[in-house]
Amino acid sequence: MQSGNIFLAGVGGQGTLLASELLSEAFLLSGYDVKKSEVHGMAQRGGAVTTHIRFGPKVYSPLIEPGSAGLLIAFEKMEALRFVHYLSPDGVVIANTQEIQPPSVLRGLELYPGDIETRLRAAAGRVFLVDALSSALALKEVRAVNVVMVGAASHFLPLPAQAYEDALKLRLPAKILDVNVAAFRAGRELLASTGGVA
Amino acid sequence: MSVPTKETLVLLSGNEAIARGAFEAGVKVASAYPGTPSTEILENFAKYEGVYAEWAPNEKVSVEVAIGASMAGVRALSTMKHVGVNVAADPIFTASYTGVRGGLVIVAADDPEMHSSQNEQDSRHYAVAAKIPMLEPSDSAEAREFTLLAYDLSEKYDTPFFLRSTTRIAHAKGAVRIGDPVVPPVEPGIVRDAAKWVMLPVNARRRHVLVEERTRALVEYAETSGINRIEPGSRALGIVTSGVSYQYVKEAFPEASVLKLGMAWPMPEKMILDFAAGVDRLVVVEELDPHIETHVKALGLKAQGKELIPICGELDPRIVREGITGERGSAHSPERVPNRPPNLCPGCPHRGLFFVLNKLKAIVSGDIGCYTLAALPPLSAMDLCVCMGASVGAAHGIEKALGKGAHGQVVAVIGDSTFLHSGITGLIDIVYNRGNSTVIILDNGITAMTGAQENPSTGKTLQGKPTHRIDFVALCRAIGVAHVYPVDPHDMEATEVVLKREMAREAPSVVITQALCALLPEHRRAERPVYEVSPAACVGCKACSKLGCPAIEWVPYTPEDAALAGKKPAQKGVTRINPLLCDGCGQCPPLCKFNAILRKSQ
Structure with a gap:
């Protein structure tokens, strides 16, 4: 059984908590020990939010150490760069191309960095930028960005696609299940050409 | 440790696990005031069949409701964040004297790192000050198990129990083996006993003596029951720890000898002395204040603690490893990007x-x-x-x-x-x-x-x-x-x-x-317009940006951009409303003297 660390980064309101819930549930359903940690409350109000997921035969710490995440899933492009130091040297970055301006950029005091992709590629071996927002909008469900990202990231985790779809069935109410299964498959399709499980 | 099997395990947060533990313990009355990181305990408990759960106006009332329920012979729960304990301290300190009939558990959820709090106080001081025993789980599975245990002990030792959680217990999820609810041994009903329940000075003086006797009995429990345990390892390093810090210790020093305290108060003196005798170097690893360390040193032991492990902020395996070895690991310095602090929502x-x-x-x-x-x-x-x-x-x-x-x-x-x-x-x-x-x-x-x-x-x-x-x-x-x-x-x-x-x-x-x-x-659900900025009319004065609304974005111009857009060369940019974020609250249009913010036609 493999062990691994998944670091999720996004902006409050983007659904990172649900994405982390699905990933954790998929590992538990597949017989892994799993822990995940996140914060609620004030931090969620449009601020940078992160979730740590750790899986393996036995997990102690709920927190990932910097430099040790095998996978960084960023729901917003700049958040990938903010937390890329959590990635291990051979880790993979999956970043959504969506840009959400932070307060200082909204007010024109700072620029949204224009060189994020270059800096990500300098910091990490394998970087995949995906347009999850367009996939979600194509499904007429902007809130499905998170599940599209899970689909794209699933290529780099040691579980079969069915494990995630089982987790979706377990955690989501029936009326939003279909669109989220479609979002997962759309996300998986986005990176289908990259060669599968790392 | 065997690999968990999927049939018997569920993924629960510490808060969900405490709620589950309370349900399995047969708790009938629960009261709380919401506060991060404790809120979801009551929200989840309320979903179980056959229980009463309520939001109280504040934590003091919540504890008073639980005291009444306990006196009436049912198991009762009160939950709060760490600063809520300050509000509830008055009834808590005297409930220590009255003791209980139905088991009474008070959950105090601390927030090291102040993710969503105004201070970083350590609730373990309350256990000492109020002379109330405190259990401290180190993951979701223990959160459930210790909650169940706290009810049995509360009735056995005639005392309220504290259950202390922290953000990385409350909002971390892990595998939990759940069980069926039990029928509590105490019969509901009023048993009139003024000497126990009416804290006139004459009664309280007698109760205080019992409180001191109770603490001595609980020390004996702490020594022998298995709530605290020694995990033997190398002689070179012995670590005393509790709560989530235990997980960081196991991650950072898998070879070390560990004394894991499941009970934050009172402490097992003999066990600590025995453990110390078996190791060459004794270190205490705990988040926030030197609670365990002070007690260990009071036993006359030579130990290290806060000179190695920070008193401010939360810990992680790296902080524990580097603190104890004194060696800095390879640097992982963050990239510099604009900060993203929390903000009021669009439409707030x-x-x-x-x-x-x-x-x-x-x-x-x-x-x-x-x-x-x-x-x-x-x-x-x-x-x-x-x-x-x-x-x-x-x-x-x-x-x-x-x-x-x-x-x-x-x-x-x-x-x-x-x-x-x-x-x-x-x-x-x-x-x-x-x-x-x-x-x-x-x-x-x-x-x-x-x-x-x-x-x-x-x-x-x-x-x-x-x-x-x-x-x-x-x-x-x-x-x-x-x-x-x-x-x-x-x-x-x-x-x-x-x-x-x-x-x-x-x-x-x-x-x-x-x-x-x-x-x-x-x-x-309510229909509202979405607004947009007319780029032709916007002069880039930023009057609307002063709202700090996440939906009002800034598009910077170079002089060439400005010329291309037909603007004065000095114009630094225009604002743009993100249609995915705009709530249609209508606050921004009146701020624009140039009538550039319009209802989006759809």
């Missing part, structure tokens, strides 16, 4: 109010809630924030200190739920002592910061059932405030007129901002 009614308060240059005495974020730029409209309810008393204090020098400038801002929690008494003080302050109650129809909980002003119970709805206007009038005026904070012009008038008034006044929290489903 508070933004309209604080925009006006900023404009009026008011002295703003603030309180605990989402609106505390209005202290950040560009709203920058808060001068003080201490604790739940403090805004009102502090505004009065500022005014009394400055006299005429502060007239017409001082306001208190306080949310609906926070006002009911502990703002009312401050308002009574203003009226009674002839103050002039203006108190602004931010009524957004929900307790928002902690994730939308009902409260006595929403007209609904925790379960969403209809109930009496507190009428703020009538309440303030009854206290003696003659001038009480509701306003719509999205209408900033009208809000400004009312605020100017009431701040100038030589009498106490209350202004109530009435508009729903933008995250509430009933608000989100």
Whole structure:
């Protein structure tokens, strides 16, 4: 059984908590020990939010150490760069191309960095930028960005696609299940050409 | 450790696991005031069949409800965040003397790192000070198990029990093996026993003696029961730890000998001495204050603790490893990118109010809630924030200190739920002592910061059932405030007129901002326009940006961009409204002198 660390980064309101819930549930359903940690409350109000997921035969710490995440899933492009130091040297970055301006950029005091992709590629071996927002909008469900990202990231985790779809069935109410299964498959399709499980 | 099997395990947060443990223990009455990171305990407990759960107006009431239920012979639960224990401390310290009938557990959820709190206090001090035993789980599985255990011990030792959690227990999920509910051994009903329950001095003196005897008995329990355990390892390093710090220790030093304390108070003295005798180097690893360390050193042992492990902030395996080895690992320095602090949501009614308060240059005495974020730029409209309810008393204090020098400038801002929690008494003080302050109650129809909980002003119970709805206007009038005026904070012009008038008034006044929290489903369902900025009309003056709304973005121009767009070369950019974020609240259009913000035609 493999062990691994998944670091999720996004902006409050983007659904990172649900994405982390699905990933954790998929590992538990597949017989892994799993822990995940996140914060609620004030931090969620449009601020940078992160979730740590750790899986393996036995997990102690709920927190990932910097430099040790095998996978960084960023729901917003700049958040990938903010937390890329959590990635291990051979880790993979999956970043959504969506840009959400932070307060200082909204007010024109700072620029949204224009060189994020270059800096990500300098910091990490394998970087995949995906347009999850367009996939979600194509499904007429902007809130499905998170599940599209899970689909794209699933290529780099040691579980079969069915494990995630089982987790979706377990955690989501029936009326939003279909669109989220479609979002997962759309996300998986986005990176289908990259060669599968790392 | 065998690999968990999927048939018997569920993924639960520490909070969900405590709720599950309370349900399995047969708890019948639970009361709480929401507070991060404790809130989801009661929300989850309330979903079980056959239990009573409620939001109390504050933590003190919540503990009093639990004391009554315990006296009536049922198992009772009260949950709160660490600062809530301060509010509830009065009944807690004397419940230690009365003891219990039905088991009584008080959950204190600490927030190391202050992810969503105003201080970083360590609740373990309360266990010592109130002479109440405290269990401290180190993951979700223990959160369930220790909750069950706490009820048995509470009844066996005739004492309330603390269960201490922290953010990385409360909001971390892990695999939990769940069980079926038990039938508690105590029979519900009143057993009259004034010597135990009526804390007249004559009775309390006798009870104090019993409390001291109880603590000695619990030390014996701590020594022998297995709640504390030694995990033998190398002799070179022995670590005493508890709570989530245990997980970091196991990660950082898998070879070390570990004394894991499941009971934060009282402590097993003999066990600590035995453990210390078996290792060459003794280190205490704990988050926040040196609680275990102080006790270990009081036994005359030579130990290291806070000189290696930080007293501020939360720990992680790296901090523990580097603290103990003294060696810095390879650097993983973060990339420099613009900060992303939390912000009021698009469409938040508070933004309209604080925009006006900023404009009026008011002295703003603030309180605990989402609106505390209005202290950040560009709203920058808060001068003080201490604790739940403090805004009102502090505004009065500022005014009394400055006299005429502060007239017409001082306001208190306080949310609906926070006002009911502990703002009312401050308002009574203003009226009674002839103050002039203006108190602004931010009524957004929900307790928002902690994730939308009902409260006595929403007209609904925790379960969403209809109930009496507190009428703020009538309440303030009854206290003696003659001038009480509701306003719509999205209408900033009208809000400004009312605020100017009431701040100038030589009498106490209350202004109530009435508009729903933008995250509430009933608000989100309502049809509203989406606004857009006409790039042709926008001159880049940033008047709308001063709202700090996440939907109002800035598009910077180079001189070439400006020329291409047909603008003056000096124009630095234009604003743009993100249609995915715009809530249609209507606050920004009146701020634009150039009528560049228009309803989007669809």
